[in-house]
Amino acid sequence: MKYVSGFLSIIVALFFSSTGAEDVVVYGQVGGTVTLPILKWGSEKVLVQWYFGMNNQFMISRNYQGRETTAPQWEDRLSLSKTDFSLIINNIRLEDFNSFRCELKDFRSTPITSVTIFRLSHVSVQPVSPLLAGKNLNLKCDIKEIVEGTQRRWLNPQKQDLNEDKRVQIGDDSSLTVMKVTGQDHGEWTCVVTYKGREAYANTPVTIIDLSPAHPQPIYTSVSPLSLLHLPCFFSIPLPLSWSDSQEKGIQGGRWTFTPSPAAGSLTGVVQTLVNLSLGPPLAWVVNQKRRLDVSALHTNNRNLSLSKKGVTVGDRGKYTCVVEFQRDDTLKREMRVEVLQLLTSPVSVAFVGQEVNLTCTLGQPLTSDLEVKWIPPHHSSLLPLGSSPHPTLLTIPEATYGDGGWWRCELWRNKTKLTSVEITLKIERVPMDVWLLVTICAAAVIFVLLLILTVILIRRHRQRVMIPRRGKRRFCNCKDPKPKGFYRN
Structure with a gap:
């Protein structure tokens, strides 16, 4: 058994030695956070140690009991993952773009060491000056060390991919051009660098000077x-x-x-x-x-x-x-159209009982197909109920009653949204006595004039008949006593 155990230890050592030769590239941005990934081993008795630079300056370590030690200059920026041996670096500085060395030592039988080298490569996006809306945005994602298989793509401030944006042009060097930017383009743009399934993000703020969005509707x-x-x-x-x-x-x-x-x-x-x-x-x-x-x-x-x-x-x-x-x-400009709803009445001021009244709700032009009006009459109006929509823009009261007097409201709607409304007070009054008296006098005068004209016409016709002479027939006779030849009048 001892020989078998020793043989297995040698095999494991050779395996770790081969994996220790791994050289990994990781990308990061100044001010950002990066994780240098080291998977956890099956054994719990492992000592992990991290070193920085070519001189192998000590950074942080954790023994198999979980006790950690950090170098003073790294205390506020380093941590080890709780689930494995990965190193997390916060607030990356420009001088941090160097090599990192991770050593793992397994003490299950004999010390076995695994070494992994990381190279932290600098990814940056050059900042741009504030832009006016309508100008072009140009961004470039720079990588200090480009390894074969590295890919770059861009995300807008809404973290959406740009494949569907027709304004976007991406060059062969992954430079980005956005044509005619708007206020929606204001915010943080991101260059995503992908290598061997790991992603690094380089962000840059973009300031777009624009006016508030224009109203899509009047x-x-x-x-x-x-x-x-x-x-x-x-x-x-x-x-x-x-x-x-x-x-x-x-x-x-x-x-x-x-x-x-x-x-x-x-x-x-x-x-x-x-x-x-x-x-x-x-x-x-x-x-x-x-x-x-x-x-x-x-x-x-x-x-x-x-x-x-x-x-x-x-x-x-x-x-x-x-x-x-x-x-x-x-120049920046915003245009907006204003539509004013108006309620017109005919007659204009006061209507009388029994009179026809017309109410017109108008924008001064025909309503578009997506607009409709709704009438809200007084509670005792003779037009109740008005029926279902759409209501007419011209509403006619054939014979006004006292119940038609009061507040009339016309509402303008688009689908289920009320846009605005306008109100008027309609006055319905009884015809005053002086008006009836005037009407009676006028009617009597008209009748008198008509009778006078008729009388004149009849008199003139009678006179014309009297003035025409009668045309009677002459009588002639043939006498018994002959007289000289001729005919004589009786």
Whole structure:
């Protein structure tokens, strides 16, 4: 048995010696964390020791009883894995990119040593200056020591692969170009280096200067002295101080413009300047007071360019544009369209009992197929129930009653979302006595005039008959007593 045990020890020693010749490349980034992997042996009586550099400077060790010893210069950055003998290095420094040596000693019978050499290779991504939205982003993943079989790929700030992004171009050297970046590209970009199933990550922050996302749909509001129209425009991230104060790239100006729509009752295509941005410091708006605009958002935060207006009218329908200008003719802008819901009545002010009343709910133009209106009449209206949707934009009350008076509300909906609503008070009154008296007098006058005309016509016809002479027949006779030849009148 002793001979067999000695033979097995020699075989194990030869195996460990062969595995000790392994030379492993691991990639890492300055400031990051890396793990140098060493699997756990079957035996518990193992001493693990880690050394750094060509001079084999001691770093950390753990004996088979689990007691660890760490060199003072590494105490705050090193640890050994609890499940195996792997070395974890935190907050990697530039001088750490060197060789590491791991020695494992097994004391089951005779000392057996396994040695593994690691080479920590530097992976880096060059930082880029802040970019304006619409510019191109260029990144390059640099590796100090590229080993055959090493692969590189990129992840965007949402940690998504870029294979489906049509804006992305990846060069043969794994350099990355993203065309026309937006605020969605702001954040940490990652170069993933893969070698023998192990992955290393090199991150770099990318700052994209952009305005808040534009509204995909129009902004809907309604005609009311209490309605508040809010037009958002702000930087999606705080401007970096070093960038915003730069004379080369800083803000040079800005403005809000308004282009009325045909439904606003104004000439289309006529661009009106609502507000101009004064550079200051600090930034300040120069406001067109005729529009009753509120720019208090800018006063509380120099990066918030939002605009608001209280008291909405049909004249506010149209396109609003927020423009921020930078050096080198670079411009950021956001456009938004405002639709104003209006409720019209005919007759305009007061309707009388029994009179036909028309209510029209309109945006000033035909509704698109995805929009519909819903009418909310008074509780005692003669039109109840109105029936299921879609309700008509023109609602007719054939004969108004007192129950039709009160608050009428028209709501604008898209699918199951209410966009806005508008209300009016409809007054239904009884026809006053003076009106009935006037109607009676007018009717009597009309009847009298008609009778007078009829009388005149009859008199004229009678006179015409009297004035026409009668055309009677002449009588002739043949006398018994002959007279001279001829005929004589009786």
